[in-house]
Amino acid sequence: MTATAPGKLFLLGEYAVLHGAPALLLAVDRRAAVTATVGGGGSPGWRLTARELGIEALLLGDDGALPTNLAPETREPLALFDAVRREVAAHLEKLDVSPDAGVDIHIDTSPFQQDGHKLGLGSSAAVAAALTAALAAALASVLSRSRGVDLARDELFALADAAHRRAQGGSGSGGDVAASVYGDRILYTRDQPPVHVAWPDGLDLFAVVTGTGSSTVDLVARVADYGRRDPEGHRRDLDALAELAATTKTALENAGSFLTLADDYFRALETLGLHSGADIVTDRHRELRALAAASGAVFKTTGAGGGDLGLVFAKLEATDELQSAFAHAGAAVIPIPTSLDGVRIEAVA
Template identity: 30%
Template sequence: MITVSAPGKLMLMGEHAVVYGYPCLVTAVDRRLTVSMEEAADGEVTIDAPESNNTRFVAEAITLGTAAWGINHHGLHIATKSELGNYGLGSSAAATVATLKALAVLFQKEISDRELFELGRRVVVAVQGNGSGFDVAASVWGGTLYFADGGKTIQPIELEELPLLVAYSGVKADTVNLVAAVAQKRKQYPERVERVFESIGKLVLQAKEALMKQDWERFGKYMDFNQEYLRDLGVSTQKLESFISAAKHAGALGAKLSGAGGGDCVIALATKDKKQETRNALEEVGGEVLELVPNAEGVHP
C-alpha cells in the first residue's frame, strides 16, 4: 500500500487573467488530500472517495499515467481522504497530483516535478475542458509560487510567514460558469477586458516584489487594487464585499476574494496585532474562518 498526500491551494492574486496567460500568485495550504493505492488481482480499478467528488480526476490520472509511463497492472484499489471540503481549495488538482504521484511510487517510476505538473495539467484539461494549471503547480511544488507564461515559468517564493486569514462565504463558487461569463464579457468588450487583464498582470509583478521583501503594507494595497479589477469583471458579490469591508475596517492591510468569485473564500492580510480583530469582524458578518496555514509543503509520500 502506497500513501501520498497533496496540498490544496489559495489564489493570492491574478484570478481570471491567468486563464489568458497572465501571471498569478498562488500558495499551497496545509489542508491535504491523501491517496492510498495498492495493486489488486481482480483486473478492476476501484476508487473509494467518500469525502469528495473527484473520482473523475483520479480515474483520468490512472488512465493517462499508465499510458504515459508504460504501466501494466492487474487491477488497482484506490482510496482517497480529503481535508479540503467544499471550500474551493483546489481538491481536483490535489486529487490529480496525489494519484499520479502514488502511481509513480507504486510502480517505481522516476518522474520530475515538471513531468508531474505537465501530466497533471493534461488530466485536469481532459476532465473539465480547460485549466491554466496554477492549482496543479501548487499541489506539486507547494510553498508560494509565481506562475507565469501558462506554466512555463513557475518560481518558488521563499517566505518566513504569510499572515493570511481565510473566510468561507457559505456559497460554493461555480467556477466553470464564472470563467465562461468572463470569457463572454471579453468577447463583447475585448479592449476593455484586455486592459483589465493587463493591469492585473502588472499588479501581480509588483505584488511579487513586495512578497519577496515581505512588505505586507504594499502587498495589502496590491490585493485591494486586484479586488477593484475583479469587481470590474463582475465576479464579486455583495456577500464577498461585506467580508472585505469588515476585514478592512478591522485593520487588515488588504482583502480580496480568492478564486473564481461568486462565492468560496475571501482572504485578508492581517498582521499579528490585527489578526484577532479581523477574525472577529469576519465572523460577525457570517464568515467561517478556516483554520489553515499557507505556504505548505507540496506533494509527498
C-alpha cells in the same frame, strides 16, 4: 503506495494568469490522500473508492477504465480520475512498459470539507497531483525501476496538469496543480517553472467562508463570453489585472506594499465582474471588505471568486481582533497553515 498533496489558495493573479501574467499561490496544509494498492483485495481487477463522492469499491475495467454503463451523475464526478488514469497509461506506453496488474484505489478528500460544506481549497488539483503520484508509484512497484517509471517532480506536474485540464474541458491555468505539486508559496506563470517566494514580515493571512459555493468553470466561461462580446473591454480589464500582477514580486518586499496591491487587485476584479456579468465580487464580499477596512486590513476574493472563501490580509497586531469581528459577522474563519512541501509519498507497502 499512499501519496498526499496539499490544497491551494490563489492569493493574487486570478484571471490574469490565464493570459500570461504571474499568479501568487499558497499551498495549504489540508491534504488529499490517495492510496493505490496493486492486486488489492486478492483479485486482479481495478476498484475505486471515493467516499466523498459516494463511490465504494466501484469495479472498473481491466485497465482502470470507467464502466460503460455508469450513470451520468456518477461518471461526471469521476472525470478527473479517468483523465489521470489516461495520462499515466500514456506515459507508461511511451516508456514501452505494460503493467498487467489490477489496482485498488482509495481517494480521501475529507480534509477539504467542513460541516458538510466543500471548502474552495483546490481539492481537485490536490487529487490530480496525489493520484498521479500514487498510481505511477504503485505501477512502478511491479516493474523494473530502471525502466524510468518513477516520476520527477516536473514530469509529475506535466501529467497532473494535463489531466486536470482535460477534466475541466481544457480550461484552467495550472497554477492550482503547481501549488499542489511543488508546495509552499509560489509565483506561477503559465508554461514556466514556478518560483518560490518569501512572505512579508509582519503580515498575516486568514480565510473566511463567504458563501455557499460557486462554479469556477461557470465564472471563467462568463469572462470568456465577455471577451467574445466585447474584445476591447475584455482586453482593457485583463490588462489592468496583468499590470497589477506583474508587480507582485516587488510588493512582497513589505507588508504595506502588498496590502495596497491586494486592495487594488480586488477593485480590478470587481470591475471585470461588473463588465462581464460574472459574480466574481458579490454583495457579501463588499460587506466583508468594509469590515476589514475598518481595521486597516484588506479583504479579497480568491480564485474565480463567487462564493466559497475570501482572504483577509492584515498586520499581525490586528489579526486576533479581526478574526473575532469576522466570526461575529457570520463569516467562519478557516485556519490556513502553509504546506512547505507539495506531493509526497507517505507510505510504501
